[in-house]
Amino acid sequence: MKKILLSFLLAVPILGYSQSYQVNLQGQKQTAMGGAGTGVALDEAAVFFNPGAVSFLKQNGVQAGVSPIFLKAAFRENGSNVTEYTKDKLATPVMGYGVFGSPESRLRFGLGIYTPFGGAVHWDPNWTGKYAVTSLDLQAIYIQPTLSYKITDHIGIGAGLVYALGKVDLKRAVPITLNDGTSSTAELKGTSANFGWNAGIYVETISGVTIGVTHRSQVTAKVKDGDAIFNVPDALKSGFPTKFSANLPLPATSSIGLGFHPSAATVIAVDANWVHWSTYKVLAFDYNNNSRIPNTSSPRNYHDGAALRAGIQNQTTKRLALRAGAGYAFTPVGKGYVTPEVPDANRLLLSAGLGYKATDRFSVDLSFLYEKVMSRNETNIETGLSGTFKTVAYIPGISLSYKW
């Protein structure tokens, strides 16, 4: 067993996922291949990875999957000997795709539901950074109807309209002492519904290498009249707001991907992503009552981030496919701007997975992604919170698909 394990660990690096609150878990096959998939027409998840490749899929099909994220972040304040950890809190990004239309026709239809942004970070309510954040639950689910058209036998284009449903729940302590000696708290809860788009081109070259180029637009999640729940001393309560508004950019991503097909059984995918994080300048909250607290504007000043991903799939037997991948994501968060709601840093992604075709129509895909966010010692310029952050995530995933 030890030997198997060792050889597995050494030989099979796995794929990765994310930057800041971006989540890259949109398909189990692709997740198992380091998150690469822009330049290959693998399965129905092409609706997300490259709408241009949808018209190249050989079969119609539907699939549904989930990737529960086991994430643990650690923080130690500089000068302290105490390490604090986030609580176990499961985020479960879901994904589902369908591809329809006649496989012989040039025009195909797709529908995708996926979770490109999210997070669930829960610190102890009394931790060192409680006045910055105690918990953040964030989720943006995109629903994307898609058209894909094969211009020639070797070039496909596709585009989808994105309807983005957002949900945010942010909690933190407020530095006003209640009569029982504990801190006041604030919770900001709201939802959003906004539009965006996703488009791509897919090309099969004469050499056999496939190429994909895609762009997913920015969606600005606009929360209007969200609930601002302040638990503050009674003597001050009337001066605190009950509603808030905020805009959170869900940035655009441009990708280029290559697919190599060294044998009939093997596919190698390589992707480069450019995430346009530089639009995330501030996290601002506007309140409906400013007599006790002003509107806030916390600087974020992200710069654009990039990720490189590569993965391989081998159809080992008729029924079994093995996959592995690796990736590296460069953080968009600059020095002084790391915050505990998203303690981001450069991250290494390793992934592996397998697909098992139970029948000609049914198959199951499993993936496992390990993500190591590098340790980072930072002093935040807004809160002065100073210490070392380190995060790891373990993300198993499963999807079921049915083809016809």
Next chain:
Amino acid sequence: MNSKFIFRSILAVAVVATASCKPTLKEITPSKGSADFTRYIAVGNSLTSGYADGGLYLDGQQNSFPLMIATQMQTVGGGSFSTPFFTAAQADGTGHKKLSGFTPTGDPIVTDVPAQAVRGSITLPGFGTVALLTKYTGDLNNYGVPGIRLNQITYAPLGNVNPYFERLLPGNSPTNNTPYLNFVTAKPFTFFSMWLGNNDVLLYATGGADTPSDFPTDKATFTALYNAAANALVTGGAGGTGAKGVVATVPDVLSTPYFTTVTLQALLTAVQAAAPTVQAIFIKTGAGVSRPATTADYFLLPLKAANVIGVPNASGYPYGLDPRNPVESKYVLDKDEAASIVDYTTSYNNTIRSVAAAKGLALFDANALFKSYAAGRVVNGVAVNASYITGNLFSLDGIHLTPMGYAIVANEFIKSINSQYGSSIPTVDVTKYRGVKFP
């Protein structure tokens, strides 16, 4: 490869991954450096005792900076630390102030919580009536005595007239004759903190420079006594083999809310709401002159609560608004008095710095620290400044600190100790400590 093999491999990876799920930060090993924290004693005044909200009470004692430091020292070989706590049944101690609400115009309503730990009183010729507090018996590491001045540490009758010192001594007033310095050095110790000298200038300032007996201690006397105290403490007490320690400078009292909350502008604005023609507030200076106040003069916090501005005297002159009925000197620190306080503070601090350097003691520059917080700082997301009630640093008396303020002080002491002795005592988590309690 068969599929069973693959499944087993994946399972193995999952098991290993789950087992190592926590991110691990680089190990740190706290060290005591060249110091020895086996028995740490804290020598000082009200700030050392945990005095807050205008009184000494259990909650304040539990949040004293020496106790915080001692708790952190225990990671580097520090011993147990005893504080002369009031009992839970007498938790309100000498009584203290509390915030009970706000007036319709937003002014804080501060009320008094009565004392619980008074066992009686005694009238001493020449000193008046002195309260007697419930005695504390037991081990002692926190020797903080509210009200003590440096020029009283060798004064034998202090144990009869200072109720906080009297409660620590075995004998009853008026039979005590152990000077403070002898008392703290009666047992061996390995490390000390000494934060003395504040009251040698503070009491004069908080009394509006109106009480001649509070006049600042003579500068040369201060230097001689500070050297004497340091010389006694570095020996490590009776039977000791020497001690290392940390000393602290005297903070700038004029930047505390006690002197900055009631301003000339605020007083004028309040008066002008009813009497728009009023252009000046008249004060009686230390020299006995009645003149209009300027922004260089300081009004004291109790003036607000006294609620006397504009009240006519027997001759019909409104208080503070007529040169013939000026604001009394006890409520005012005029420009010259303030300058004198700054002068004495600077001189004391020069002495403290030079003694620390000469003896190789760690130095915490409290004066610089409080100046930097008076300007406003952010600590782990908390705005900390010298604003009364809302600044998170000062308690309701406007001079002593909140638990959060004491935690900030504890960390500065720890940093000074670490830097002088090469130790790595961990700092405390400031956010675990509260500011002023709101109703």
